Amino acid sequence: MKLRINFHPALRWPPIVWVLLTLMAIGFTVAMVRFALGIGPISNLNNAYGWGFWISFDLFTGVAISSGGFIMAGLVYILQIKELKPLLRPSVLTAFIGYLMVAIALLVDLGHPERIWYMLIYWNHTSVLLEIGICVMSYLTVLAIEFAPVVFEGMKWEKPAHFVHKFIMPFVIFGVVLSTLHQSSLGSLLLIQMTKLHPLWWTPILPVMFFTSALSIGLSMIIFESSLSSRYFKRGLEIHLLEKLARAIPYTAGTYLVLKLADLAFAGELGLLFTSGTMSLLFWAEILLGCIAPIVLFSMQKVRQSPNGLLAGAIITLLGMILNRFNVSWFGIARLNDPGYAPSLVEMSISVAIFSAGILAFGLAAKYLPLFDAEEHTHNAVSAPATGD
Amino acid sequence: MTKQYAYIFDATRCIDCRACMIACSVENNVEMGESYIWLAGAGVMGEYPNLKRASMPYHCMHCIEPDCASACPVGAWNKREDGPVVYEADKCIGCRYCMNACPFQVPNFDWNKGVFEGAFIRKCTMCTQRLEVGQVPACVHTCPTDALKFGERADLIAEAHARIDANPERYINHVYGEFENGGTSYLILSHVPFSELGLPEMPETPVLEVSEAVMEGTIPFALAWGTVLTGVAIGVNQMNKKKEAAAPVAAEKETEAKS
Numbered sequence: 001m002k003l004r005i006n007f008h009p010a011l012r013w014p015p016i017v018w019v020l021l022t023l024m025a026i027g028f029t030v031a032m033v034r035f036a037l038g039i040g041p042i043s044n045l046n047n048a049y050g051w052g053f054w055i056s057f058d059l060f061t062g063v064a065i066s067s068g069g070f071i072m073a074g075l076v077y078i079l080q081i082k083e084l085k086p087l088l089r090p091s092v093l094t095a096f097i098g099y100l101m102v103a104i105a106l107l108v109d110l111g112h113p114e115r116i117w118y119m120l121i122y123w124n125h126t127s128v129l130l131e132i133g134i135c136v137m138s139y140l141t142v143l144a145i146e147f148a149p150v151v152f153e154g155m156k157w158e159k160p161a162h163f164v165h166k167f168i169m170p171f172v173i174f175g176v177v178l179s180t181l182h183q184s185s186l187g188s189l190l191l192i193q194m195t196k197l198h199p200l201w202w203t204p205i206l207p208v209m210f211f212t213s214a215l216s217i218g219l220s221m222i223i224f225e226s227s228l229s230s231r232y233f234k235r236g237l238e239i240h241l242l243e244k245l246a247r248a249i250p251y252t253a254g255t256y257l258v259l260k261l262a263d264l265a266f267a268g269e270l271g272l273l274f275t276s277g278t279m280s281l282l283f284w285a286e287i288l289l290g291c292i293a294p295i296v297l298f299s300m301q302k303v304r305q306s307p308n309g310l311l312a313g314a315i316i317t318l319l320g321m322i323l324n325r326f327n328v329s330w331f332g333i334a335r336l337n338d339p340g341y342a343p344s345l346v347e348m349s350i351s352v353a354i355f356s357a358g359i360l361a362f363g364l365a366a367k368y369l370p371l372f373d374a375e376e377h378t379h380n381a382v383s384a385p386a387t388g389d
Numbered sequence: 390m391t392k393q394y395a396y397i398f399d400a401t402r403c404i405d406c407r408a409c410m411i412a413c414s415v416e417n418n419v420e421m422g423e424s425y426i427w428l429a430g431a432g433v434m435g436e437y438p439n440l441k442r443a444s445m446p447y448h449c450m451h452c453i454e455p456d457c458a459s460a461c462p463v464g465a466w467n468k469r470e471d472g473p474v475v476y477e478a479d480k481c482i483g484c485r486y487c488m489n490a491c492p493f494q495v496p497n498f499d500w501n502k503g504v505f506e507g508a509f510i511r512k513c514t515m516c517t518q519r520l521e522v523g524q525v526p527a528c529v530h531t532c533p534t535d536a537l538k539f540g541e542r543a544d545l546i547a548e549a550h551a552r553i554d555a556n557p558e559r560y561i562n563h564v565y566g567e568f569e570n571g572g573t574s575y576l577i578l579s580h581v582p583f584s585e586l587g588l589p590e591m592p593e594t595p596v597l598e599v600s601e602a603v604m605e606g607t608i609p610f611a612l613a614w615g616t617v618l619t620g621v622a623i624g625v626n627q628m629n630k631k632k633e634a635a636a637p638v639a640a641e642k643e644t645e646a647k648s
């Protein structure tokens with residue numbers, strides 16, 4: 001008798017899926033404990049650190065790395081740079097998933113997640129957080145609309161896809177306005193911490209700084225994610241397009257650098273660059289990685305035209321600018337009596353789980369939805385008249 | 390005009406007995422470790438026989454321009470006309486932005502309560518329930534040395550300056566809270582630098598000014614930005630249409646040139 005083993009189809013999923021699912025399960029369990037017993041038992045947050053890893057990573061980093069969506073929508077729809085179109089769908093999807101991740105993370109972080117909709121009925125018009133809340137909720141809706149045609153196409157519903165496409169412009173413009181607002185408002189969120197946030201970072205132009213750095217982050221994120229997905233899904237890399245985006249990064253990073261130094265000089269605080277110990281170090285790390293390195297790297301054609309160069313440059317920029325988000329929302333804030341705070345592994349497992357869910361969602365969408373074949377369409381469109389001749 | 394109440398705390402009179410904390414925890418029915426005030430300050434300083442004591446029950450400052458109230462997205466904080474900054478638990482979503490916004494690091498959070506019990510912000514209330522029946526806050530009532538006193542803010546400021554003038558060698562010549570953060574309803578007299586009592590150095594302009602000014606500009610900015618983008622979108626569209634109209638001619642020329 002022959003032994004026949006039939007693997008259940010689920011067991012044939014690639015191992016990465018199993019890893020992601022495991023991480024999600026761990027985070028889910030921790031979240032349940034958190035809802036039952038409170039935030040204290042699963043995290044190291046305390047009264048001096050009401051906001052910690054979750055806010056710096058899930059909110060500040062999460063929103064920043066989702067900025068590619070509005071940048072691409074602006075470039076393709078408003079400025080009508082049609083050749084960039086192949087990058088549009090993946091960026092909009094990244095943004096949509098990114099914002100969903102932010103929303104889910106906030107539900108874990110809020111003391112009263114069941115009351116999140118109170119933001120819609122009780123308006124305190126002086127609150128920056130209210131503005132961010134409203135913008136993020138509205139922008140999630142806009143992203144859903146922007147992404148809907150892809151889903152409809154995937155389901156072969158040509159008519160609704162066409163319908164949404166026809167009326168997309170007002171939503172795109174609304175989306176860009178909303179993004180400009182909340183990307184910069186994340187910086188405004190810290191304006192009220194004037195006496196606590198280190199003067200290397202606190203400036204009345206925090207919103208401008210945040211918007212400028214969001215541009216660098218968004219562009220790098222598109223490069224990063226296209227590079228990775230082309231590697232994983234073994235499809236062609238749109239180097240000629242990414243090269244164009246990379247060319248813009250020295251300008252956004254340069255603007256940030258000039259604004260930052262001018263602002264410090266104007267406030268007469270340039271000395272802080274060298275006299276603030278750890279803070280100076282953190283600041284320099286952020287500026288070197290997030291501004292100076294990309295200006296140097298992406299000014300070189302050789303870097304911009306090599307897949308590895310693009311990916312490395314994008315990762316360095318992201319590291320630097322994400323460090324900036326951690327600096328302003330956590331490391332750079334002075335506490336009155338400081339009991340200290342380091343996030344616990346259990347606390348971070350929730351962010352890891354949400355991130356894993358995001359990666360899985362992107363992977364599934366890439367597999368089952370027409371996410372990447374827009375380029376073939378345009379190629380066909382370009383080559384069609386030629387064959388017609 | 391209604392009276393605006395305030396406290397005055399005189400650090401030279403505080404003997405670190407912590408009766409105020411016990412009174413607070415009893416009055417507000419919270420555990421001792423979770424009373425709305427805590428002891429701040431450097432404790433006993435100096436070398437024998439020149440010892441100094443620096444301690445203070447750290448209260449909410451009941452700011453005249455409260456940053457917590459400016460920051461809260463759902464408006465759960467309210468500065469009452471008669472002085473106290475009060476918190477409406479029924480509105481609170483638990484975002485903890487008030488904790489971050491408060492420059493005095495006053496609001497505390499129920500870290501060990503889940504969603505069923507309900508996790509809220511805890512902070513000194515100025516014992517509004519006692520004010521209503523004409524009593525002074527429990528901590529003030531209990532203080533055995535009159536280090537804590539309660540009354541109308543203007544009167545207390547006058548009294549503070551009178552105390553300094555009567556004993557200039559005993560006090561630092563400054564009433565903390567008269568102007569800090571735009572003025573607070575918890576005033577402090579001290580014989581040691583205020584930082585020894587755990588108090589931050591504060592500007593006289595309220596901290597919330599910059600952020601509220603930016604918020605006021607938000608809607609006009611959004612409208613202007615939306616208009617600009619719409620203009621750009623229409624302009625680019627027109628330009629491309631013109632180009633497309635001209636394109637076939639160019640293409641023809643090209644083919645002509647090729648042939």
Ligand code: SF4
Nearest residue numbers: 413513514516526528
């Ligand atoms: S005024 Fe009342 S609530 Fe505030 S510290 Fe004193 S006893 Fe506690």
Ligand code: SF4
Nearest residue numbers: 449450452456457491
């Ligand atoms: S001290 Fe803090 S909590 Fe109290 S009123 Fe001022 S800002 Fe609000």
Ligand code: SF4
Nearest residue numbers: 461481482484485487
């Ligand atoms: S935790 Fe509650 S009171 Fe504090 S800012 Fe958030 S909603 Fe307002």
